[in-house]
Amino acid sequence: MKIGIDKIGFFAPHMYVDMNKLAVARNVEPEKFTIGIGQEKMAIAPITQDPVTLAANAALMILDETDRGKIDFVIFGTESGIDNSKSGAVYVHHLLGLNPNARSIEVKQACYGATAGIQMAKGHIALNPESRVLVLGSDIARYGLNTSGESTQGAGAVAMVISAEPKIMALENKSAYLTADIMDFWRPVYSDTAFVDGKFSNEQYIHFFTTVWEQYKNKSGLELNNFEAICFHLPYTKMGLKALRTVIEEADEATQEKLLANYQSSTTYNRNIGNIYTGSLYLSLVSLLEQSEQLKEGSRIGLYSYGSGAVGEFFTGILQPNYRDYLQTKSHAELFASRTEISIEEYEEVFQQTIPVDGSTATFDATKDPATIYLAGMKDNMRQYVNKTH
């Protein structure tokens, strides 16, 4: 039995900042952000979008009535969750009207959470082949105004349905993974922005990649020439390229060209949204599948997941017949086309808007937020969510 990604979609908030303008405001050369970091636009979440609404809106892109009935496991990967006790999955389960006979949980290990979710989902489907699992990766990346990580912020979510006999990509069973207790990026419970040792984090990302890649080759007997593309976790799009360059010479010339061309396709969406933490690797996969014209049925895709702190994993999937027919290419193009640019002043104002933490009641103005599901306010320390279609 094949198990893998049956559906995949993403959602990003409707506002963005142009990285050239952020560079000017921060007194750095625009090329540092657009070439050195590799980002063009950064998605900005209004107060009416949080990781729960982003995830629910991403899932709305892909689910139909059959999915709603068959999904019996919701796994919410996030590192910017809204509650230290209750999982984001339970809210999403309700907002989407899913079958009540379901398990719903949140998974945390920095940007690795959604990958853990996929591996758990695979085990669940192996035991329950008729089920479907909804895996979500949803985050708002916040480093702070005027910080060195600011240019690598972003907001958005990816939703995937994992099932037997998947229509898009079957996951292969060989996988290599690694854990080491390091402090490259973390966010204590009292802080709403991340702490990061940027250079160390970059080094560890590469170290974990080369380590799991070597392990993967030993376990699988495969080599770089057996791959059409590799997708990376992308805190910013230059990061994956640095990792790819460490191994690219293992491939013949034709494969090298193919891998580099597909790398470009796999970064298009991320370059225009920014870092979405748990969803970043899967946003890169959506970008590759929807933007590359070279891929075909049977193509093998490598996926490198990295969650600071740190856990890394390399695993693979095989594209299924007619997979293009099941992508959301048109809806995603419409989402990009309908976004609004905001000024740096507006971004700074939005960034500093936070929800009340003293139990007071608040109502948020959602008139400019086109999303179907949004956060309408706070009451008695509870988030008030609205699904416009209910």
Ligand code: COA
């Ligand atoms: N034109 C082109 N490139 C330029 C440039 C210019 N005018 N000015 C600088 N650059 C390049 C630098 O050479 C560097 O490239 P390199 O990494 O290939 O050497 C890149 O831009 C970044 O410059 P740097 O001086 O290293 O930036 P920084 O000290 O401000 O920090 C990060 C960059 C990525 C470390 C920082 O943004 C960060 O901490 N981000 C978060 C990291 C993260 O997300 N980790 C999570 C786990 S992966």
